[in-house]
Amino acid sequence: xxxKEIKQKDNLDQQEKPVAKKIKKNEANPAEEYEVVETMLTxxxxxxxxxxxxxxxxxxxxxxxxxxxxxRAIIVETEAYKAPEDKACHAYNNKKTDRTKYFWQDGxxxxxxxxxxxxxxxxxTAATKDDPEAVLIRAVxxxxxxxxxxxxxxxxxxxxxxxxxxxxxGGCLLLDKSHNxxxxxxxxxxxxxxxxxxxxxxxxxxxxxxxxxxxxxDKPWRFYVKNNSFVSKG
DNA sequence: GTTGGGATTATCT
DNA sequence: GATAATCCCAACG
Numbered sequence: 001x002x003x004k005e006i007k008q009k010d011n012l013d014q015q016e017k018p019v020a021k022k023i024k025k026n027e028a029n030p031a032e033e034y035e036v037v038e039t040m041l042t043x044x045x046x047x048x049x050x051x052x053x054x055x056x057x058x059x060x061x062x063x064x065x066x067x068x069x070x071x072r073a074i075i076v077e078t079e080a081y082k083a084p085e086d087k088a089c090h091a092y093n094n095k096k097t098d099r100t101k102y103f104w105q106d107g108x109x110x111x112x113x114x115x116x117x118x119x120x121x122x123x124x125t126a127a128t129k130d131d132p133e134a135v136l137i138r139a140v141x142x143x144x145x146x147x148x149x150x151x152x153x154x155x156x157x158x159x160x161x162x163x164x165x166x167x168x169x170g171g172c173l174l175l176d177k178s179h180n181x182x183x184x185x186x187x188x189x190x191x192x193x194x195x196x197x198x199x200x201x202x203x204x205x206x207x208x209x210x211x212x213x214x215x216x217x218d219k220p221w222r223f224y225v226k227n228n229s230f231v232s233k234g
Numbered sequence: 235g236t237t238g239g240g241a242t243t244a245t246c247t
Numbered sequence: 248g249a250t251a252a253t254c255c256c257a258a259c260g
Binding site for chain 2: 154208213
């Protein structure tokens with residue numbers, strides 16, 4: 001149904017288009033009232049403990065510069081992973097491998113891991129380099145719609161399928177393991193977060209698909225925007 | 235060098 | 248909602 005609006009105009013006149021207005025046409029629950037602050041979030045923001053940071057990240061806007069243009073999306077779902085004690089965390093018990101070593105960075109860096117083939121999941125480190133903690137970005141709401149559609153190449157007619165899952169978020173942003181360690185506070189990275197003053201109603205639940213984590217699987221460390229259709233199914 | 239499973243997704247019925 | 252796909256990665260030898 002909405003597919004027609006999605007696939008129209010792949011190029012041409014794509015300058016000066018009001019992004020929020022575009023979303024409004026395509027999504028039943030648009031973020032049309034969001035209030036961007038066009039300043040890169042700095043290292044102080046990411047110094048918070050991982051559970052606090054997971055909450056603070058809800059509503060923030062990810063910006064990534066690509067050859068195709070600038071990708072923007074609102075974070076609508078996160079999960080906190082906190083080693084060494086958290087059995088769900090890849091760095092549980094301070095397990096440090098080639099994959100997990102990126103946990104040991106100051107807050108505001110990326111940890112990207114691959115899973116089930118060509119899926120790359122995006123994490124943002126919290127606290128300091130001595131704290132192996134990171135926030136998994138499980139879902140975002142696209143703002144720069146045309147570019148994301150072009151990048152993701154999904155055949156689905158549901159706009160939500162562009163970004164309602166952790167692997168899909170990595171796909172939207174064209175991330176892979178080469179982006180491990182990227183600094184979100186460094187202007188040269190071409191990727192950063194900006195603030196959004198809109199207040200969202202935030203839901204809390206246990207984390208998803210970590211049944212192996214025993215007593216840690218029930219921790220209320222998942223946060224999401226209530227009534228937002230881009231939140232993952234779980 | 236081989237193996238087994240995963241913080242998932244796409245594509246069916 | 249069920250299942251196949253798909254490949255990286257860590258844990259063995």
